[in-house]
Amino acid sequence: MIKIATWNVNSIKARLEGVTRWLEQARPNVLLMQEIKCQTEAFPAEAFEALGYHAVAKGQKSYNGVAVLSDQPIEVALEALPGDEADEQARYLEVLTQGLRLASIYLPNGNPPDTEKYDYKLAWMERLGDHVAGLLASEQAVVLGGDYNVIPDAVDCHDPSVWANDALYRLETRKRFRRILNLGLTEAYRALNPRSRAYSFWDYQGGAWDSDHGIRIDHFLLSAQAADRLASCSIDREPRGWKKASDHTPVVCEMSA
């Protein structure tokens, strides 16, 4: 069994202790990280190598940044999402490891809507769809994990009315997300848990964690060759309750080898 996790850590420097603690207890074969919030050279690869992981990162100053850890060697395939040479935000890292093609994805938040930030989100989703179409045509086992900043359905948030016009939930966002899924991807958590309510993010503000006012925005999207091997997908709420927690918690899926 191959265990793969995705976790928006909200700064790897602030979260190093919590992430290493979770790696030691959960022992995933692969961890996809988002929002490392450091430059590529500053990524603390040694701390993960000491735990038996290979590590690659694509970072930038202050914002965004994605990384991949694997207990097998990693070959980097892409350090940016194709389709816009002018886009300098570190939001996409595609690798080959464990006999799989994996990507760590940090899709733009897009708030506030009706601004250039939202336009950038929609354009990024369009580029992701174009790239995914090419990946699917290759008929490989592909695992695309990350913070998609998309609440797929009403069941994926505590109160849809609160999110109605938010960039994470508004109809245009969900339509674009479905368009990507409809290329032939399986959304792992929802495919295996058809009606369960589980969240992967709780805002730091307003006691959202204590009242369980969360949203599910961290997802695994799988090609058919990967989905055929999917055994489980679950959300590990525990790290969200720790001191100095990220506002996201890990999502984990298991695939037969």
Add this chain to the structure above:
DNA sequence: ATGGTCGGCCTCCGA
């Protein structure tokens, strides 16, 4: 209950 979210960073932006 004299507080109220966090992280990075140059004092405000992004989430």
